Amino acid sequence: MVSLIGALALTSVYGLSVVVEEKDQMISQLQLRLSNALDSQSVLQQRLSMVQLEQDTGLAEVAQLKRNIDELTQQNVSITEELLVYRTIMAPEQQAGGMKIEQLHIEPMLSPGYYRMQVLLMQVARNKRWLKGDLELLVIGSQDLQPAQYSLSELQQESAALSFKFHYFQEVNADLKLPDGFKPERIELTAKVKGNKWNKKAEIVHQQNWPN
Structure with missing residues (x-):
């Protein structure tokens, strides 16, 4: 038995x-x-x-x-x-906020120190409602041998909020200019989903190393 x-x-x-x-x-x-x-x-x-x-x-x-x-x-x-x-x-446990940061790409542009950021946002639940909110970016590294970090507004020539509003998926792009002497090591992207009667307010954090 x-x-x-x-x-x-x-x-x-x-x-x-x-x-x-x-x-x-x-x-x-x-x-x-x-x-x-x-x-x-x-x-x-x-x-x-x-x-x-x-x-x-x-x-x-x-x-x-x-x-x-x-x-x-x-x-x-x-x-x-x-x-x-x-x-x-x-992965039903990943449905907080009804979305996830599916992809985050950082690619160098032709001008030295300039980079293009591409973010792919996707729903992770079968929700027929629109999701909207804002993205916050933090690039962490070192400058002059000291720890340093910069937010999105500090890395854009024209500071503007990076917002999203989508159903199913959305691609969000932004151009970044790193300060002279700054050596990026990793990047932290936070999606702040606005709450309403259909979706709870939530924050989704995505971290990854800065590409070589």
């Missing part, structure tokens, strides 16, 4: 681990599909801006580009909805 119970328990644990692994793989695949779709959409939008500036461009090409962008937008929404289902199953 003992060995039978042990065998049943082992089978249950093994089966559960397989299900979790399969869902993890599905989430990774969906994240990759969404990232590729967003990249394609960005390329098409840039092409659309270019052709609209060209005097000899036919209206047919502009119309086709707009249709392609609309199709990609619908595809992104579909992938995001599917991703939300798996996230709700796999």
